[in-house]
Amino acid sequence: MQMDILRADDGKPVLKLAGRLDFTHRERFVEMVEAISDELTEADLRVDCSQLDDIDSSGLGLLLILRDRLGRSGRGVMLINCGQRVRDVLGMVQFGRLFTLA
Secondary structure, eight states: OOOEEOTTTSSSSEEEEEEEGGGGHHHHHHHHHHHHHHOOOOOOOOEEEEEEEEOOOHHHHHHHHHHHHHHHTTOOOEEEEEOOOOOOOOOHGGGTTEEEOO
């Protein structure tokens, strides 16, 4: 699993995920959530899932941690560029109701 905080053309942070998101990456993911939530002031966070191969139930839980942490200050999470496998998993658990999918 690879996680990086990048800058989009508009200067806003983007969390880029690659590989498989599961429980083994919880500690690092939570650290990145804390770092990015301190930096993100007004906009929703974009999470680039273009290189995310798979996500299990604990990975879904990590996305909920991200959503809850940012939601405390009125910000949301936008999952962008999800591949078909990840879209299928998100659809099965109706995460489209909790996150913006683009």
